[in-house]
Amino acid sequence: MNFTAMSLRTKSALIVGSVILVLCFALFLLGSVVLLGNIYDGECERARRNVSQVVYAIGEELEALQREARDYGEWDDTFLFVQNRSPKFLERNFYRGNYLELHLNVVIILDEASITLYSDAIDLTSDQKHTGRDRELLKALMDVGVIKEKRCVTSTFGGIVMVGKRPSLVAIQPILTSTAEGPSRGALIMARELDRKNLDRIGAITRSRFDLVPAEPHSVPSAYLEQISSLPREGKVTVNRQGNHYLIAESILADVVNRPAARLRLRYSSRFSAQAKAAMLYLLGALLFLGVTAAAATAHLIDRSVVRPIAHIVSDVNTISATGKTDTRVRATASAEIGDLATRINAMLDAIGQAHRRLRESDARYAAVAAAASDSILVVEESSGGIIDVNSAATALLGYTRDELLTMTLDQVLLPPPDSPDPVTVLAQGGVRTWVGDRQYHCKRGFIGDAEVGVAPLSFADRRARCVLIHDITYRKRNEKRLRQETAERMAAEQRLRRLSLELEDRVRERTTELERTNAELRETERMLQQSATQLRRLTDHLQTSLEEERNRIAREVHDNLGLEMTVLKMDLAWIHRRLSEGHAGEFQRSLTDKVAQMAQFVDTLIASVQEITAQLRPAVLDHGGLAAAVEWQASEFAKRTGLEIQTELTQEDLPVPQEQSVAVFRVFQETLTNVVRHSEATSAVVRLEVSEDSLVHRCRVQFRHQCSRQLRDGQRHFPDVVGDV
Numbered sequence: 001m002n003f004t005a006m007s008l009r010t011k012s013a014l015i016v017g018s019v020i021l022v023l024c025f026a027l028f029l030l031g032s033v034v035l036l037g038n039i040y041d042g043e044c045e046r047a048r049r050n051v052s053q054v055v056y057a058i059g060e061e062l063e064a065l066q067r068e069a070r071d072y073g074e075w076d077d078t079f080l081f082v083q084n085r086s087p088k089f090l091e092r093n094f095y096r097g098n099y100l101e102l103h104l105n106v107v108i109i110l111d112e113a114s115i116t117l118y119s120d121a122i123d124l125t126s127d128q129k130h131t132g133r134d135r136e137l138l139k140a141l142m143d144v145g146v147i148k149e150k151r152c153v154t155s156t157f158g159g160i161v162m163v164g165k166r167p168s169l170v171a172i173q174p175i176l177t178s179t180a181e182g183p184s185r186g187a188l189i190m191a192r193e194l195d196r197k198n199l200d201r202i203g204a205i206t207r208s209r210f211d212l213v214p215a216e217p218h219s220v221p222s223a224y225l226e227q228i229s230s231l232p233r234e235g236k237v238t239v240n241r242q243g244n245h246y247l248i249a250e251s252i253l254a255d256v257v258n259r260p261a262a263r264l265r266l267r268y269s270s271r272f273s274a275q276a277k278a279a280m281l282y283l284l285g286a287l288l289f290l291g292v293t294a295a296a297a298t299a300h301l302i303d304r305s306v307v308r309p310i311a312h313i314v315s316d317v318n319t320i321s322a323t324g325k326t327d328t329r330v331r332a333t334a335s336a337e338i339g340d341l342a343t344r345i346n347a348m349l350d351a352i353g354q355a356h357r358r359l360r361e362s363d364a365r366y367a368a369v370a371a372a373a374s375d376s377i378l379v380v381e382e383s384s385g386g387i388i389d390v391n392s393a394a395t396a397l398l399g400y401t402r403d404e405l406l407t408m409t410l411d412q413v414l415l416p417p418p419d420s421p422d423p424v425t426v427l428a429q430g431g432v433r434t435w436v437g438d439r440q441y442h443c444k445r446g447f448i449g450d451a452e453v454g455v456a457p458l459s460f461a462d463r464r465a466r467c468v469l470i471h472d473i474t475y476r477k478r479n480e481k482r483l484r485q486e487t488a489e490r491m492a493a494e495q496r497l498r499r500l501s502l503e504l505e506d507r508v509r510e511r512t513t514e515l516e517r518t519n520a521e522l523r524e525t526e527r528m529l530q531q532s533a534t535q536l537r538r539l540t541d542h543l544q545t546s547l548e549e550e551r552n553r554i555a556r557e558v559h560d561n562l563g564l565e566m567t568v569l570k571m572d573l574a575w576i577h578r579r580l581s582e583g584h585a586g587e588f589q590r591s592l593t594d595k596v597a598q599m600a601q602f603v604d605t606l607i608a609s610v611q612e613i614t615a616q617l618r619p620a621v622l623d624h625g626g627l628a629a630a631v632e633w634q635a636s637e638f639a640k641r642t643g644l645e646i647q648t649e650l651t652q653e654d655l656p657v658p659q660e661q662s663v664a665v666f667r668v669f670q671e672t673l674t675n676v677v678r679h680s681e682a683t684s685a686v687v688r689l690e691v692s693e694d695s696l697v698h699r700c701r702v703q704f705r706h707q708c709s710r711q712l713r714d715g716q717r718h719f720p721d722v723v724g725d726v
Helices: 008-073 076-084 087-093 096-102 133-143 196-206 271-323 336-372 392-398 402-406 423-428 474-510 516-582 586-617 620-624 626-642 659-679
Strands: 106-111 116-123 157-163 166-174 186-193 210-214 237-242 246-254 260-269 376-381 387-390 435-442 448-460 463-472 645-650 682-691 696-706
Touching (some): 008 237, 271 336, 376 392, 387 402, 392 402, 474 516, 626 659
Antiparallel strands (some): 106 186, 237 246, 246 260, 376 387, 376 463, 435 448
16 A cells, blocks of 8 residues: 555545544453553452352361360360260260251261270251261371371361362361360361351351362472461462453362362352443443544545645646646635635746747747748757757858758758868867857758858856857858959950050051051051050959958948947857846846846847848849849839938839949949938939830939039029930
């Protein structure tokens, strides 16, 4: 039986029943040992007293018999009878009536040689002569050595002698003169048979019924031999129980020579002990009944006030655990303790619900930030290098599903060069908090791209991990490579142009005389070539300057915007970590809420900055919507930032321009708008794109105002429109 697996109802009933059984058993033991033991000891003591009274009564009978024997033995007539043996003495003193009066059964007179002078035995019950009883008595006395050794002539004896199977009181008195002078002439022996009648007569005096049975010397324990009842002195009395209603008290009675002669057995009714035992059983039954009733009442009370409310609480808790609805509440009861338990459980559910809501809000914020990020984010475990979390941008960039990426390692995504260590390995070795560098990544479709990778340590849920940020720079690398190739080609063209110019000058000098007619045209051609070369150099310088300015602007914006905002975000995260370590409950929760709101604003600003910088570097609408959509979008965004009114006029909704030329036109358009704002106080601009069969014309008409010495009526002078064609 498993006690811990029992229900509370079963435990309560078992405990109450066990306590009641223990109490009943203790009461039973107490009653049996103390009460019944005292009653039994009292009954035993009463039985001993009854035995003592019987022994005393028998001793009184023996003393009376000895007095009669002394009266007759120390009588001159008896003394003379032994000498002359006169029959008249016998007729006057030992007739039937005298036997009945003295309650004598046997009278024997012996001379000094222990020869029988007179012996007679009478049955007092039938008043008839009992032939042979006197001889049996003499034989018994001879067996004990009283007559054989002639001790009866010189000494007085008294006690019980077993004559056959019947006990008899025997008194032996030497025959002397009335003055108790000798020498002794013989011995007078008187015997009174202790038959049932005499025993009942003695029992009536002592109010006890007893029996005398022969006591064989070999059957008497040695412990009794030293404490034999030598009448009228009491010896050792033993008390034993016979059944449930009687006690048997026994004592050994001595014979005339103080040897065991008879066993006095007294049967005593132990009704008080039986009644007390019955009363004890009745009381025990009543207590058991009351205990069972009290146990049932207690179990019912516990069931109503404890078990059922707890069962309701357990049921409600199991329902909440199964459904996961922490807004459900446990039913309260009227009991103070159970109600307080239900209240505390509800308070705990409130705390759990708040924690779940905060966790869901945190997960939602993390998911929103990760989903809104344009760069790929991978969370990598430090020990194994396995990927444990990714955002949607990573799956879009790498071509793998989220489940596939979670089974891969960082080495399967990033391809480190042989001369540079892995970023995760660098961080694991210690001493480096963050790492930023260029790596190649491997896509599922087999494409290998270039990326700018940033790695930073990350800890969550007692796990050490690394946050890997992958920014795709494949197209930027390709554009840089293409730009370098175009620059090299332009430089080669300039060299070829210089060589051609020199050759042309030589040919012009050689053929001056021959080509006087074409001299003017050649000089004009030379002038135009020089102008074209100058414009080409200026264009090359301008492109290089624009590229450097664009790089500087991107660097400044990344440094000023992203660097500062990331620094603030890092400081806020450090502040939250410090506050979490301090563990202030109420103030911490309010301050944490404010900080989280500020961090959300910084994150929104960061996202907007990243999107803006990304759009300025390479607007996605140019790749997806085409040149016309990119021009309209750039004009709208530029108008929003500067407040300049810009109108776009497109001859066609979808301009059929190749990709490389559309990028160049879009950059020229951006540079035009920048120059308009930078070098003039323009109020409006009109951009027109015209497409012919073999050319694209970009016209930008700007209307601006400039202060001058000559004032018109409105105080300003309107210059003619500046038109540029590409």
